[in-house]
Amino acid sequence: MIDTSIFQDKTAVYYTLGCKLNFSETSTIGKTLREAGVRTARKGEKADICIVNTCSVTEVADKKCRQAIHRLVKQHPGAFVVVTGCYAQLKPDQVAQIEGVDIVLGAEQKKDLLQYLGSLDKHEKGEAFASTTKDICSFAPSCSKGDRTRYFLKVQDGCDYFCSYCTIPFARGRSRNGTIASMVEQAQQAAAEGGKEIVLTGVNIGDFGRSTGENFFDLVKALDQVDGIERYRISSIEPNLLTDEIIQFVASSRSFMPHFHIPLQSGSDDVLKLMRRRYDTTLFASKIQKIKEVMPHAFIGVDVIVGTRGERDEYFEEAYKFLKGLDVTQLHVFSYSERPGTQALKIDYVVSPEIKHERSQRLLELSDKKTKAFYSQWIGETKTVLLEKSKSGAPMHGFTDNYIRVEVDNAPRLDNHLVKVLLGGFNDDETALKGTIIE
The missing domain is CATH 3.40.50.280 (Cobalamin-binding domain)
Incomplete structure (x- = not known):
């Protein structure tokens, strides 16, 4: 003791x-x-x-x-x-x-x-x-909000994928998780504390069930039944683990939001092979198409790495063209960084820092255009927003179901409340749409 x-x-x-x-x-x-x-x-x-x-x-x-x-x-x-x-x-x-x-x-x-x-x-x-990495084997539960309105529920830890550029399996160990019953219990506790939104987090959450003989789809269905939790968001899920049945379920779900974050990493099949990813661009594009078929209003964020070893000019141009044609909302762009002990170091072709920066800027500009175009579709519409507290006197912010950031006049009594908001134009720094609360 x-x-x-x-x-x-x-x-x-x-x-x-x-x-x-x-x-x-x-x-x-x-x-x-x-x-x-x-x-x-x-x-x-x-x-x-x-x-x-x-x-x-x-x-x-x-x-x-x-x-x-x-x-x-x-x-x-x-x-x-x-x-x-x-x-x-x-x-x-x-x-x-x-x-x-x-x-x-x-x-x-x-x-x-x-x-x-x-x-x-x-x-x-x-x-x-x-x-040592092989001795990292326990799963430590976590469901907490810190200073945020949203709760973050850790459903899984570790990864078995060993992509060529990544050290996460060495830092967090192999894939493991708690039981569905324990996740439901933690969600119920969050609801009892007044929580309304939970983000499912982990290293490779689609791999949930590896250590308990369960699966991620069953977890999603179980969490959807928890009274009091109005919203769930799936933080990031590998495209090969995002099944059509999960997409279809989210489309008709009571509480899972039309919001996906899917790591692509490269829009070039040649680079994906060098990265040792478990899918190709054809599979990725099919997932985006499926989401948009059943949820045309869905927000889709995509992770992309630029300048990885082996990313020749023609491969990047392929990737850029692929991303430009995808019906996604936002790109999270990362510049490749060499990590000791990774297999990527064996690849000969090295991209210069200057080229990495140039490629990153091109993708960030593309992302900005896609995000603004997506936001603009909703100007004049009424959406439900979960408001979050802000500093005294400062505007409040919150998100719609499909993850549009909204800015409204400060009203502390509405912290952690779901309210109807009429969406207007962009705010001054164009990071959100201005909204008018409809009482």
Whole structure:
């Protein structure tokens, strides 16, 4: 039994980098510390504990992690500093050497954070606790909202795909998950706390069921029955795992929104082969077509990587043409970053940083056109928006069912409320449509 008396009246700050899954897990860590007596430090207050949840998807992400650690150590002198997440798992000894870091917790250890804190005495030298990849095998549940209106439910962790450019299987281990029953229970708890929207998160959520003998479609159907939860969003799902039955179910579902996020990574079949992806552009295009057939109003976000090894000029032009012709709403564009230990390093053809930047800008411009065209279709329409709290006096924002961001006048009483909104033109920075609340 852990003696939590030492945590009473202690304060903590949390810093998260990376994906929605990381934010969900940080929120769960925060909940664990609060239950032990630790409160979140107020703005400007020196904290006793600093938690940094890291990302390592690119070299830039690693650099941002180091910068965040240095900044927190400076802002909170004497604080007990804990670093966890993907960067911590992949390079634990390197992270432990950063000045001010006390402990580094790998993927298997972070769920047991309290037992590693000890008496919160600063260490002369950082200590690293990280299992090897093959020993990352437990599933730590997480369903929390942090400072957000939406809840994030972790349904799956790890990945068995080993794409040539990716280190995630090494950072998070093999695919595993909790049971459908446990997911339903967590969704019910979120509803009891007043939650109305849940985002399903994970590393490869379509692979749900690998460790329990269940499947993602059955999970979706079970969650759809939970009273009180008005909206679910599927955060990201591999195109080869997004079955027609899932698409058809979402189209007629009570609570699953017409909103998909699907990683493509490249619109060139030659590059997809180099990436060791499990589909081709024909399959991807068929999924988009199926979604639009049954949900023409659906928002579809697509991940794309530019400048990967082997992406010759003609391959990028193929990819650009393919993406231009796709009926999708938004492109999430990433520049390829070389990661140690990946198979992509064996590919000879290297794209220069200048060409990567140029390709990235072209796709971002294409994305902007697609998103604005999609938003423009809805000007003058009335949609239901789940509003989120904002700073005092600032406009409130929220999303429609099909993920159009909407800006309305501040009305704190409507935080976490579903309201009817008449959609107008774009706001000043063109990141949302202005809306008028219809009482």
